[in-house]
Amino acid sequence: MSLLGCVKALLHKYSHQENIVIGTPIAGRGHYDLEEQLGLYINMIPIRTEISSEDSLRTLIEKIKAKTVMGYDHQAYPFDYIVEDLVKVRDTSRSPIFDVMVVLQNMALTSDTEVLEGIQVKAYDAEQTISKFDLTFNFVDTGEGIKGVIEFNTDLFDRDRIERMVSHYEQMVSRLVDNDEVLLKDVEYITKTERNQLLEGFNDVNAEYPRDKTIQSIFEEQVLRTPESIAVVFEDVALSYSQLNEASNQLALYLRDKYKIKAGDLVGLMVERTELMIIGILGILKSGAAYLPIEPAYPEDRIRFTITDASIKTLITDGSITHIESIISGVSVVSLKEDKKQIEKYPVENLQEINTAKDLAYVIYTSGSTGNPKGVMVEHKNVIQLLYNDQFQFSFDEKDIWPVFHSICFDVSVWEIFGGLLYGGKLIVVSKKTTLDPHGYLRLLEKEKVTVLNKIPSTFEGIVLQATDTVSYDLALRYVIFAGEALNPTILKKWHIIYPQIKFVNLYGITEITVHGNYKEITAAEMESGTNNIGKPLPANNLYIFDQFNKLVPVGVIGEIVIGGEGVTRGYLNRKELTQERYIKNPYNLTETVYRSGDLGMRMPNGEVLYCGRNDFQVKIRGFRVELGEIENQLSRYLKIENAVVLSRDDAQGDKYLVAYILSKEEYSGKDLRTYLKATLPDYMIPAYFIFLENFPLTFNGKLDRNALPSPEIFELKSEVKFEEAQNEVESFIKLIWEDILSVKPIGTRDNFFEIGGNSLKIIRTFKMINEKYPDLIKIADMFDYPTIKDQAYLILNHSQSKSEEETEFKVFEL
Structure with a gap:
């Protein structure tokens, strides 16, 4: 029973499953009439065991013993009957009932040759080329000890994995011998060599960075190097590094003087995507405060909660929200447009710095499971270590051009903005209108000769669909960097062929570890396999894979991704208990704070990590954490x-x-x-x-x-408007496209695209398919403004009456 118990304990530790079925053979000679018979009467007995991590090894073995005895009582019931009784639909790719078998041969031959009344019997070594089960543990009692052999399915396992499994099993048996009262959750089964490799060998990048500098101080150093270079562009407005620095200095002094902003304060920033957004961020940092971004398109209740929860006393706007006073009260509002003349009266010289690298740089609110969002506190040193270390994998420089595509409420914007500014690059702030138009966005990339593109995988797909239809886009891209959600590398195949000069990089990260934590350059191998390889930790970061009890899991076993190092942020604003739950001390190094991500990963033998999803009910929708x-x-x-x-x-x-x-x-x-x-x-x-x-x-x-x-x-779609069938060829064509993309039927011509499952990504696909049939007769902006089949068909049939791009009022859908 101990041998079987250790196998089940090991599989429980590997898989975290609490109900494990293993097959074991029995001689099938329970009836005395069979004792002298020749022949094979072996029957298979499936042994199901419910396992709890709170069980001790002794308790587990006692459970197995009880279940095995029950199995012996029914050993005559043919295994084939069990299959017929329980398995209604057979999967020919696997064995029914169980995938793992444990065999104990306790009647070994006493010598190489035995004689049975004139019959000579000797061992015959037959070559095994087919594994009958995924795993078979064969144990033989030799009289001097127990010999073990593992037979395995080579489609699922390689020799290195099985050799590691053997060492883990030996460790499990040793734990049983040493102390059978140890709880399963506390059992350490990896070897000392493995532990050192997992803790140190795979986290061997030691990076240095200017630990005493703030974001604004490094920006000011760049201003001295390239004062006349263009720093930021929005449509017809272009600011040099000197002009951007001066404008942000004036805003910082204005905040200190009029609103008494001091180091460590939080200042809200609720502006549209223009050059004022960049001035606002730098101005707040230079004042000594940290910025708290708020999306103007967010619901009023969410805006109100964020401001109240963060105890914001000062809020910077650009005048785009005309009814701001009705949303909040007790908050001083600075309008970058209305207060422009007052702000410009202040000196343009750099301010004396009052904050340090350990002070807050920004707080970003993310979705919270309790019903309200939570604010993540990020310090200056967190951002500096990410972008400005001596082992940095990217070769960013003053020639790079960066589009600022993402909302500042999404932390990828931190990488976009400061990845450009701290290296002397040029930022192109992308308007909301352009973010919704893949063709327009590609034209922008081409016109501005963008070199560094940061994208969420799902929003990149619209660009892929547009760009792979034609090679007319002359792109200067050096990097395409993915972040924010899981990447399916197969979508890059065509782009890799058309633009072979581009380096594709997958960056894994979370707001709580300062944007990014892992780096992986995507090669043709990943594009072919489709695996989401998130690579190895960025410099100054550590990555571990823990089980639910904060114990290291070995190579090849799925566990929770836990991040340590210099990127780990301060915690959650006003959420002490949640901070203590998610930010913990590394049990293997109590001087290090690590963040439990909730993401699942599996370490590969080369140290890289495969992303395997979530362990809770948190998901990424269009890059936003939900x-x-x-x-x-x-x-x-x-x-x-x-x-x-x-x-x-x-x-x-x-x-x-x-x-x-x-x-x-x-x-x-x-x-x-x-x-x-x-x-x-x-x-x-x-x-x-x-x-x-x-x-x-x-x-x-x-x-x-x-x-x-x-x-x-x-479910049949329940339309909320009177159902109308298609009346003409155009309506019928659009209806077919909608039903294909939305996967719902039936769809009426007056149904609203966004009320029956549509979103901004799906409407881009819809537009592409309609445009192939009816080129240039409808604009993507029209698809947002007229989200019914009847209206879109009318525009196509009467395209001369459709609104021009200049007249179109865009509705904003967050990407």
Whole structure:
């Protein structure tokens, strides 16, 4: 039983599964009439064991013993009958009931040759070329000890992996011998050599950076080197490094003088994407404060919560929000446009620095599972170590041109803005209008000769679709850097062929570890395999893979990605308990604080890490981090809704969308629920579908079975407007495209694209397919303004009446 117990304990540690079935053979000679018979009567007995991490090794073995004895009592029941009884649908790629077998040969031959009344018997070594199960542990009692052999499926395992498994099993047996009362959660089964490699060997990059400098001080050094070089461009406005520095100095002095800003204060920044955004950020940093970005398009309740939670006393705007006083109270509002003349009265020289590298640089609010967002506090030194260390993998310089595409509420903007400014590059602030138009964006990249492009994988797809249709875009790109969500490298194949000079880089990171933590250059191998390899830690960072009890897991085993090093931020603003939960002391080095990411990863033998998803209910939607619990909490507060569950699903193109499953005494329209949610949640957190159920599916243990919740595709779309069939060829064509991209039927010609599962990414695909059939008869802006089949068909049939780009009023959908 001990041999079988250690196998199950090891598989439990590897897989974290609490219900494990292993097969074991039995002689099948329980009846006395069979004792003298020749022949094979072996039967297979599946032994199921429920395992808890709180079990000791002794407890586990006792459980296995009890189940095995029960199995022996039913050993005559043929295994084939068990399969017929339990397995209704056979999967020919695997063995039914169990994938792992444990065999104990305790009747070994006493010599190489035995004689049985005239019959000579001797061992025959047969070559095994096929593994009957994924894993078979063969143990032989030789009389002098136990000999073990592992037979394995080479489609799933290689020899190195099995050799590691052997050493882990030996460690598990040693733990049993040393102390059988040790709990499974506390069992360390990796060897000392492995532990040193996982802790130090794979984290061997020691980098130095200017630890005593702030972001603004390094920026000011760059200003001295390239004062006349262009620093930032927005449409027709261009500012040199000297001009940008002077404008931000004036704003900083204005803040210190009039609003008494001091080191460590938080100043809100709620501006549109223009050159004023960059001036605002630098001005706040130079004043000694930290900036707190707020997206003007966010719902008023979310804006109000953020300002109140952060205790903001001063808020900088650009005048784009005309009713700001109705949203907040007790906050001093600085308008970069209305207060421009007062600000420009202040000196343009650099200020005496009052903050240090350990002071806050910014606070970014991310989605929170309790129903409200939480603010992540990031210090100057966190940003400096990321971008300005002596082991930096990128060769950024003064010739680089960077588009600032992302919202400043998304931390990739920190990389975009300061990756350019601290190295003397030029920033191109991208307007909201251009962010929605892949063709227009590519034209911008071409016109401005952009060299460094940072993109979320899902938003990059629209560019790929546009650019691979033609090679007419003369791009000067050196880097395309991906971050914000999981990357499927296969989407890069065509771009790699068209633009072979581009270096594609996958950067893994989280706001809590300062934007990025891991680096991987994407090669043809990753593009072919499609694996999301996030590579190795960036300089000055460490990466570990822990189990749920903060124990190291070995190479080849999935666990939680835990990040340490200089990028780990201060914690959550006003969330002491949550900070203590997620920011912990490294159990292997108590001087280091590490962040538990909630992401799952698997270390490969070369030290690189494969991204394997999440271990909780947090997802990335269009690059933004979304806690599904926040949406569920909001829905549960609506009228007679009793309970709500929100899931992230993948559509046919691999993009994620949200589905809300609702228990309610009354059924509400999707339109009403969207209107309600939009009052508190940003657009990217609004579910595409709302499905009302009589009850939620449950597991055998009575818990919610999320995997059993139905796919929205099986439900007939309930239109919230009067259903109208297509009336002409154009409407019929658009209808087919919608049904294909949205995966819903039937769709009426008056249904709103964004109310039946559409979003800004899907409308870009829709536009591309329509434009192929009816080129230049409809603009992508029209698709947003006229989101029904009937209206879009009308524009195509009467294209001369469609609005020009200059007259179009764009609706903003966060990317």
